[in-house]
Amino acid sequence: MPSVTAAVGFDLDMTLIDSRPGIRAAYRALTEQTGVYVDADLAVSRLGPPLRTELGHWFPPEQVEEAVTTYRELYPEYAITPTVPMPGAVEALAAVRDMGLRVVVVTSKLGRLAHLHLEHLGLVADELAGDLFAEGKATALVEHGVRWYVGDHVADMVAARTARVPGIGVATGPCSPDDLWAAGASSVLKDLDGLPALLREIAVGSGPAA
């Protein structure tokens, strides 16, 4: 296998982007279309797990797949424009590139929907892998040369551990710093503003980037 330039991996929702306004709008549109109530505020307070898991709280089991399809049809129209970058996200990606590292986004969101967010916000990823969660993210992390994985959810720390790379927790989502430490984070940041300095510190002595 050819060696790839080392990368910093990022989760998407609540790590690089604050998608709560967009996802809230998409859930409300889903309720409007299906007549099935989804508490959109509650749903956006616990982003991270797969869409199916959330919809399983609201729809009868035999209707979940159809609800997934409908939600994904509504998503581009409702969820993209209201979504904004998390504080420090733009600067963090720039810092990764300045260090000669690649940016890899690995998310539970469907790849094509994740791509719409990145494109709309002008966030550039060298690689994007979607529809992956927790341990399921590990193969993509290894495959794309991810040396550190940054995420807001305990499941992201599980992904990093499974891939045997340090997990960097950011406490900008539903999980507290204590949750992230307990899930095996090697560092925990309040937000991405602290990432460039942390990377400069931990990347020193970890060998050449390639």
Ligand SMILES: [Mg+2]
């Ligand atoms: Mg997340």
